[in-house]
Amino acid sequence: MTTSVDVSSGPVTTAPVVRRAWWRSRLEGATTPARLRLLLALLILLSLAWGVLAALTANQHASAAADVVAVSEPLSLDAEQIYTSLSDANATAASAFLAGGLEPAADRQRYQADITKAAIRIEAASALVGSSAARTELPGHLKNQASAAGSAVGDDLAMLSGQLPAYTDEVGTARADNRLGLPLGAAYLRAASALLRGTLLPAASDIYTRESALLTSASAQATGLPLIVIAVVAGLGLGYVLYRSSRWLSRHTHRVVNYGLLLAALAGLVSLVWLAGAFVAGRGDLLHAQQQGSGPAQAFARAEVAALQAHADESLTLIDNTGDDDYQKDYVKLQKLLGPGPGTLLAATGSSQAASQAQAWYRAHQALRAQDDAGNHPGAVAAAQTGDAARSFARLSTTLSEGKETHQAVFAASARNGRDAFTGLAVGMIVASLVMVTGCIWGLNRRLAEYR
Amino acid sequence: VNARLRPWRALAVVLTASGLALGAAAAAAAPGQPSARSGGHAARAVTAPAASTCDPKASSLRPAGPPQVTPGSFMAKIRARGYLVAGVDQSTYHFGFLNPLNGQIEGFDIDMIRAVATAIFGDASSAHLHLKAISDEQRKPDVMSGTVDIVAHTMTISCDRLKYLDFSSVYFDAHQRVLVLKNSKATSLDDLRGQKVCATTASDSVARIAAAKAIPVPVTYWTDCLVLLQQGDVAAISTDDAILDGLAAQDPWTKLIGPPIADEPYGLAISKQHPEFVRFVNAVLQQLRTNGQWAASYRHWIGTPVAPIPQAHYAG
Secondary structure, three states: OHHHHHHHHOOOOOOOOOOOOHHHHHHHHOOHHHHHHHHHHHHHHHHHHHHHHHHHHHHHHHHHHHHHHHHHHHHHHHHHHHHHHHHHHHHHHHHHHHOOOOOOHHHHHHHHHHHHHHHHHHHHHHHHHHHOHHHHHOOHHHHHHHHHHHHHHHHHHHHHHHHHHHHHHHHHHHHHHHHOOOOHHHHHHHHHHHHHHHHHHHHHHHHHHHHHHHHHHHHHHHHOOHHHHHHHHHHHHHHHHHHHHHHHHHHHHOOOOOHHHHHHHHHHHHHHHHHHHHHHHHHHHHHHHHHHHHHHHHHHHHHHHHHHHHHHHHHHHHHHOEOOOHHHHHHHHHHHHHOOOOOOHHHHHOOHHHHHHHHHHHHHHHHHHHHHHOOOHHHHHHHHHOOHHHHHHHHHHHHHHHHHHHHHHHHHHHHHHHHHHOOOHHHHHHHHHHHHHHHHHHHHHHHHHOOO | OHHHHHHHHHHHHHHHHHHHHHHHHHHHHHHHOHHHOOHHHHHHHHHOOOHHHOOHHHOEOOOOOOOOOOOOOHHHHHHHHOOEEEEEOOEEOOOEEEEOOOOEEEOHHHHHHHHHHHHHHOOOOHHHEEEEEOOHHHHHHHHHHOOOOEEEOOOEOOHHHHOOEEEOOOOEEEEEEEEEEOOOOOOOHHHHOOOEEEEEOOOOHHHHHHHOOOEEEEEOOHHHHHHHHHOOOOOEEEEEHHHHHHHHOOOOOEEEEEEEEEEEEEOOEEEOOOHHHHHHHHHHHHHHHHHOHHHHHHHHHOOOOOOOOOOOOEOO
């Protein structure tokens, strides 16, 4: 601050100041036009620097926000859909198998729809990873993370598209054998289920985990503070320089207002307010998208998948029908995971409706198991297909899938708003800095002209 | 596909290990048990454990006459309970399989066990028979723990198993053979050296496959073996012809090859705690042999010509 005062007051004295910088003595010895030219050069440089910094900041946030909306979100949504569809297909195939040769038409349609949905999502995700154009603009470490995840996700997707036909093939064989009344059908269904759980679901889960991590990183990048703080401080500094410059000018030229510098200052102010405002609005939307959207949606999706797997276990225990009870053990494990209770998947969803529906299903399942263990296999099968267990599971499944979809819609809307807040921001910053340059040149040239 | 089976195999190892542990525990407890048995049975208990004198086909207890539910016997307990619990197979065609057409477990083994239930309760109502489908490796632990009263599950009477279980007299004579695809050039197990051959975990076929220098691939059910054979993951399946016939019936593109590798006499397995039940079951089997029911079941499930009826030989 004191140095600026020295420069602007610029008293031409011969005071013996020893520690004076060379440029300061040069400046003090210079004529007013020379000083004006120097100031003009400085202001142009600072305006351009501001433009570059602001545009860079805007671009970082905009591309991270765009990645959230264009790549990470669709990919994790695809992965989630692949996982859910496959789990549902498995549960439905098992339930349809229980019915014997004449499987219910609704089950068959649901299985087909699940497989179609999974195939479409695998294809869509593959296309997204294949192009991943949006990711090339990602900044620094995020780009590296994205490309590493991209190749792993590519492998997973290749595995999925390769193994899905193998799975449907085994289910088809199981169905054909079952229709002929051959016990071989159950063996094929077990093999299909093992393939799905051992290979397909882990691949889908891997994609989901990676993309969720990227989504979090991209979101953090879009809402992160460091760069925006630097930009705002730089903008305020530039404003101060402009203010001091106009004070110096008015003192030396006896004109109150320099319209050129005023224009530059206004352009600077507008760009600063726009940048900060866009950031605050975008950050708010993206945080909302995460907290009210993707977070709860993830919780619902996890609970839904666990419920679907437990449902498949319920059917497979009846199909397998041996005291082997691998599938029943798995059901109990999933039941513990699902909750309700502290730290469980259902607790994470915060849905009391789902919690009570889950407990109703567990009770129905217990009754079903008791029936089966007492040797009433046909009764247990009936309960699993159309009875109490079937109905209570359907209610739980509906609640969970609706909860997931509601929050996914919240996420999509908020994330899109967040992305849109950054629209045109980088271009705007560059235009503003050019306006500032123009203003400075115009304003200072008018003063310079007076010396010609 | 092999990678997929690994979890099953790991599980199989665990179950086998726990089965062995159970067996060992029972063996350790055995010295104290003969005193708890009926007097007639104690005499046999002295001779049976000696492996050199063991004859699987003549190791059961002689029936005391026609089947009778004597007061205080295990049969009386079962009758009071209202149903007999039998451990059976659900995936072996023609012996014990879940018929998808009616949801019932049916087969030759089931006919045998149904006759036992009918003899206990005096009527053939299916309410008196609870069929519990179990895997091969559960047979021994389930009988020993009393989870099931009796096992009818294509179970070979072997000297090793006789240490832990009692068996009825032989109700079916099976022989281990080999099943391959019709285009296979192998003519016996010896031709399959170094190739993968499937069998169920805890079946006695696994050791014989290994002995023939083939690579045993253990799975849970015999139908799982057929899946692997059809998918080209194993070159052959080796087990009792009775089971292989059932698999061949589900896939006409397979054939049985080679001479019988070993005798596999089937018996109904019962806990050593209930010698009176063993005698009772043998009496029922004797009735089936003589009244034509055995032959009728054979004709119905396995076909004609009907094989010679295995005759009962008793040790005590």
